Amino acid sequence: MTTQTIQESGTAPYIAAVDLGSNSFHMVIARIVKGDIQLLHREKQKVQLAEGLNDELVLSEEAIERGLQVLRQFADTLQPFAPQSVRVIATYTLRRARNSATFLRRAKTLFPFPIEVISGQEEARFIYQGVAHFEHFNGRRLVIDIGGGSTEFAIGEAAQPLRLSSRNMGCVSYGKSHFSQGRISARRFSRAIIQAEQELEPIVSSFKTAGWQQVVGTSGTIKTIRDIITGFGWSNGAIELEQLLKLRDYLVKFDHCQQLDLPGLTEDRKLLLCSGLSILIAAFQMLHIDQLVYIDAALREGVLYEMSDRMQHMDIREQTMQSLVTRYDIDQAQASRVRATAMALFEQVKISWQLDDEDALLLGFAATVFEIGLHINSSGVQKHSAYILQHANLPGFNQEQQNLLACLVRFHRRKIRADEIPYFSLYDIPVVINLLVLLRMAVLLNQKRRDDFLPPLSAQAGVQQLQLQLSPDWLQQQTVLSADLQQEQKLLKKIAFKLEIPALQDLLCQADSGNTTDV
Missing domain, CATH: 3.30.420.150 (Exopolyphosphatase. Domain 2)
Incomplete structure (x- = not known):
């Protein structure tokens, strides 16, 4: 079946799942018909990536090139598809290879769809879902x-x-x-x-x-x-x-x-x-x-069914977050406040920062579970929270999404250690920093843990820059918050990010003026 005949076979939404396995690469194209999956086209290419993985877990150049060659072929077949209609899953070999980032970087230049490396448990979940839906x-x-x-x-x-x-x-x-x-x-x-x-x-x-x-x-x-x-x-x-x-x-x-x-x-x-x-x-x-x-039926069928669920706004990641909230007894009222503030700021800066719905979803998830580490200890909560999220089984999240969630939570307060921010293939570093700034501001502004605390917020964004408009009269009454915002400006400056708060600057100028005496 050719791509042309696939595209002409009806008006139902088309989706494709690509499985970058250790032995073979598979591609399945389907359409969603009345909530069900109708398979249209399959391709399979033997690659044997695992054959090129040595004892030091380094993937050979020959294996990398075999994989890239197949991705070139798949890219040609998938050329008419929108990015959100294709999901690409990588399993054991790219999960284990120490130089998997090399493969992913080179793949980006010839394959226009993001490659998600998933955990072993996530792979098992997809396989089970494929079987469960199939029969x-x-x-x-x-x-x-x-x-x-x-x-x-x-x-x-x-x-x-x-x-x-x-x-x-x-x-x-x-x-x-x-x-x-x-x-x-x-x-x-x-x-x-x-x-x-x-x-x-x-x-x-x-x-x-x-x-x-x-x-x-x-x-x-x-x-x-x-x-x-x-x-x-x-x-x-x-x-x-x-x-x-x-x-x-x-x-x-x-x-x-x-x-x-x-x-x-x-x-x-x-x-x-x-x-x-x-x-x-x-x-x-x-x-x-x-x-x-x-x-x-196997992993790729499971991926197709989950794509169908997401298109119908049934995202298993929402269930995963709710499970964490319940299991770790997270303060849901505070999480709601922080999430609401983060989303309010996000809506005002998303165009300037070119953020999308997936970025909003992950920021919301981070705001939901940023205090999960309180289950261990309030001291160093950001480190405890990041550890739990890094090592927990999170159904629906690929490895980079899980790493991003852990990274945002790890640096939601105190110093940002740029050298500890992991390498991301799916996310540009400026996007990671921008999401991190939004989460930090949302947490900081809700430090009183009160529903009636914050006044209306207004924000504007530029490249590595955020301007936050706050009421001068209101801020003048918040001496602790004002000091914390000054500290936040200094911390963000260390990663070359500029946080501007005109009301805070006015207060500082007034204070300097009041301290001046005539000579």
């Missing part, structure tokens, strides 16, 4: 997805995930470490299975306690194993441990993966079969799985 099931189920660099596990009911985990074991990475150059032996299988079992050990108790009535497998690795087993006539479609062990015993008769000629095994899967089978055997044995069925 309804009455009961609790376990979902397993074996990727190139990691394997995701999720337990949930209906559309609600209950347990999420991402383990650092994948068919490409295990292929490199246990079946190097495609060599096969019983000893290699044994080592791979034992290592996978060790990797699974930390989650076994929690997952078995949660329990399930159905086990679902997704991804190309599990599909290939199912196709081989059914091709041999060992199964009618469901996978059981006995069949997996039988396949392992069959494979050890061969010395090399290239010798394999099995039903359902494509050429590009030969080097991944043994490692993927080892991981699946370990999962069956450790979790005591009786039977697994394959479903043709």
Whole structure:
């Protein structure tokens, strides 16, 4: 299906999800029809990014170039799409690579859509959502997805995930470490299975306690194993441990993966079969799985459904924030005051600073949870708050959104340490600074924690500059606030940002005049 025919197939909104996996890059194009997803077009390109990740977690130039080449192709297909209609998700390899920023910077020059690197738990959540929306099931189920660099596990009911985990074991990475150059032996299988079992050990108790009535497998690795087993006539479609062990015993008769000629095994899967089978055997044995069925839905379908929800103003990030508010017993009245002030200032400066709705959303989230660290201690609350947000599982947030949230909260008061502001691929530093200034002003102006405290606010913005208009009579009565605003001017000046408050300047001039005596 060509891009032209996709664009001509109706008037319903078009969306696209791109999955930058460790083994393959996938692209799915769909349209939203009466709230449901109608798939129109799929593309898959083998990249094997994880193959280029060395022991020091540095991605090779060859792997980077392979990935960029595929992004060039995808960019051509997606050329008619608006940026908000495309979501690009990067998983294990770009999550782990120490030089992932290099890949992201170079990708920006040829691929016009932002690339979101997500956490392992977020990856597991998307996979579960893809399965849950693809096929309804009455009961609790376990979902397993074996990727190139990691394997995701999720337990949930209906559309609600209950347990999420991402383990650092994948068919490409295990292929490199246990079946190097495609060599096969019983000893290699044994080592791979034992290592996978060790990797699974930390989650076994929690997952078995949660329990399930159905086990679902997704991804190309599990599909290939199912196709081989059914091709041999060992199964009618469901996978059981006995069949997996039988396949392992069959494979050890061969010395090399290239010798394999099995039903359902494509050429590009030969080097991944043994490692993927080892991981699946370990999962069956450790979790005591009786039977697994394959479903043709995964991360990218989950991304599409969440995009559809956002377009209908159902953003899971709102639920995540409310969950944090409840869990950490945040002072909701104060959070509301700060958020209202931040939003009032945002509306007045957004055009000058070229801020958008997503920036407003993240600023509002930061204002909602800036005091989350009070749960630990009021001293150094900004550091405690940032730590919680940096390390918490935040469904709906990619890694950079989570980092930005933590950064805004970390520097909502006291000194701003520019060298501690992380590198962002999705956000320009001036935008980060501008959002930070708005949050700081909102917190500072609401220090009395009163609903009737603030007068009407007026703000104007320029490049690295904010002018705040306050009533001189009102400010004259707020001696502590006036001193704090003077201090804030000095702190912002250290990061080359100018905060102008004419009413404050007038008060200082009056004070200087009153202190002058005739000689």
